[in-house]
Amino acid sequence: MxxxxxxxxxxxxxxxxxxxxxxxxxxxxxxxxxxxxxxxxxxxxxxxxxxxxxxxxxxxxxxxxxxxxxxxxxxxxxxxxxxxxxxxxxxxxxxxxxxxxxxxxxxxxxxxxxxxxxxxxxxSGNMSLGVNLLAALVKRVAQSLDESFDIEILDVHHRAKIDAPSGTALMLGEAAASGRGIPLDQHAARGRDGITGARKTGDIGFASLRGGSVTGDHSVIFAGPMERIELTHRAEDxxxxxxxxxxxxxxxxxxxxxxxxxxxxxxxxxx
Structure with a gap:
């Protein structure tokens, strides 16, 4: 060909x-x-x-x-x-x-x-092999853990990035929501500020940091009552x-x- x-x-x-x-x-x-x-x-x-x-x-x-x-x-x-x-x-x-x-x-x-x-x-929100493997793992972990484990997603990017959360963060959120069997748009917590009250059970939280020349770091945190699982991918180039x-x-x-x-x-x- x-x-x-x-x-x-x-x-x-x-x-x-x-x-x-x-x-x-x-x-x-x-x-x-x-x-x-x-x-x-x-x-x-x-x-x-x-x-x-x-x-x-x-x-x-x-x-x-x-x-x-x-x-x-x-x-x-x-x-x-x-x-x-x-x-x-x-x-x-x-x-x-x-x-x-x-x-x-x-x-x-x-x-x-x-x-x-x-x-x-x-x-795709991200074309890298590692991130797509991460998304598959996030879905599997979300399937395995019940709602006593809160899900939070953090993305860190360079100062020039114009959208937040990142496309990758949203892709990871979709993977987590799919694992839980819930629609992300009804459970996403995007932008907490002021007196927000206690975290709502079942929410998938997002936080975005912007600064410097970071290519892209993403973490998905499963925070349980007495333990925490963190899955992280860091892009270097x-x-x-x-x-x-x-x-x-x-x-x-x-x-x-x-x-x-x-x-x-x-x-x-x-x-």
Missing amino acids: SDMRLIVAGAGGRMGRALTRVISETKGAVLTGALEAPGSELLGKDAGVLAGLPANGVMLSADLWSLSANADGILDFTVPKATIANVAIAAQRGLVHVIGTTGLSGSDDAVIRSVTSRAIVVK RTMFAQGAIKAALWARDKKPGMYSMTDVLGLSDF
């Missing part, structure tokens, strides 16, 4: 540059397009140079329709508005759409799901997210239309 031709959305950002670097190192993948927001000062720049590589002749463009004419997939770690704009074009062109964008709303998710009858979408995203794209290339997750890519569905 020929190399998979990939477009990197948000190619001028930190994640976009990491994706460009990893594509250059991955057998079976090739960069064919670099997408940036209209009006960006980086439009027209060489994607390879921006990523710290030799020039590769792929210039940053704001025109996804043109870029997608000769592509097989798009790696999308941008912002919700941009991702939703990309969804329709990716579906119309028949691209594999790997979505790592966080902060998507329920209505955004509905838009994405609306195209999966004809498009292949792999969507965003390259791991890029590696996972490209693995997802290559995996999805021959799949049927539908909505997939990293759980599917990594074979953890029945863990």
